[in-house]
Structure formats: structure tokens, C-alpha cells
Amino acid sequence: MTPTTDETAVEAANTAFYEALENGDFETLSDLWLADGTPVTCVHPGWPVLTGRGEVLRSYALIMANTEYIQFFLTDLRISPAGDTALVTCTENILSGGPAEDGDDLGPLVGQLVVATNVFRRTPDGWRLWSHHASPVLAETTGPDTGEPAPDDAGPPL
Numbered sequence: 552m553t554p555t556t557d558e559t560a561v562e563a564a565n566t567a568f569y570e571a572l573e574n575g576d577f578e579t580l581s582d583l584w585l586a587d588g589t590p591v592t593c594v595h596p597g598w599p600v601l602t603g604r605g606e607v608l609r610s611y612a613l614i615m616a617n618t619e620y621i622q623f624f625l626t627d628l629r630i631s632p633a634g635d636t637a638l639v640t641c642t643e644n645i646l647s648g649g650p651a652e653d654g655d656d657l658g659p660l661v662g663q664l665v666v667a668t669n670v671f672r673r674t675p676d677g678w679r680l681w682s683h684h685a686s687p688v689l690a691e692t693t694g695p696d697t698g699e700p701a702p703d704d705a706g707p708p709l
Contacts, residue, residue, distance in 0.1 A: 557632035564678040565639050569623045575615045585679045594684040620648040635673040643667050664688040
């Protein structure tokens with residue numbers, strides 16, 4: 552199935568969001584969020600919901616200031632445009648590192664698996680983020696070798 556023009560444009564906006572975060576490019580990241588007065592929201596893993604453009608952008612400034620290195624490998628990407636709104640779901644396979652210790656170039660690297668939902672809205676300037684919600688994956692959902700559900704897995708907590 553060939554992606555639609557909207558799917559391609561939304562995927563480009565989604566990719567630009569993660570690349571801006573990886574590159575510490577706060578200006579580009581800021582430009583990717585709605586700026587028309589619509590209340591935007593963001594939930595980082597383990598954080599309470601952040602509401603409003605100022606609060607959301609401050610959170611990214613804080614993350615960028617305290618993260619020496621971050622890289623996202625996106626998997627399970629699904630893009631669903633519906634009129635002027637688009638829903639993107641994906642798994643963020645994150646590799647990150649904090650400030651260096653004892654003269655090292657980079658602090659210890661940590662891997663994390665997070666599922667994310669990004670909601671975009673079409674604007675005259677292109678697709679812009681309306682909401683980002685990311686939650687850590689805490690339970691293994693498939694068996695280690697088979698890809699089948701793990702025997703003791705009752706699914707994620709409700």
C-alpha cells in the first residue's frame with residue numbers, strides 16, 4: 552500500500568521532532584509545536600501531564616540541558632491521518648547518556664523502551680505537534696525467542 556501525501560508529510564514532521572531532540576535543536580523543536588493558542592500537552596515517561604506551550608517547551612529545554620547524548624530508534628511506526636489531524640504511534644528505542652564523569656567524553660549510556668503517541672494538526676505552515684504522550688514499557692509482552700505471548704503475561708496493567 553502506497554503512503555498518502557498526508558502520511559508522508561506527517562512522517563516527516565514526526566522524524567523532524569525526534570531529530571531536533573537528538574540534536575539539541577530547541578528552535579526547530581519549538582517550531583514543530585502548535586503556536587496558534589491551542590493548548591498543547593505532553594507526558595514524558597514518569598512525569599505528570601504538562602499543559603500549555605510554555606510548560607511543554609520548558610520541559611524540553613530542561614531535558615536537553617541535562618542530556619549529553621540521546622538517540623531514538625523508532626519501530627512499530629503507525630501513521631493515521633484523519634482530515635486535519637493525524638495520530639502517530641511508535642516504539643521509541645532510546646539510548647541516552649548523562650554528563651561525563653572523571654574526564655570521560657560521555658557518561659554511562661542507558662537504554663530505555665518507550666511507547667509514544669504523537670498527535671499532529673495540519674496548519675498553514677505544515678503539520679505541528681498538538682500532543683506527545685510517552686510511557687515506559689515495563690513488562691515483556693512476547694516470549695524471548697518465539698514472538699508468542701509470554702506464558703505468565705496477563706498484559707499491561709489497566
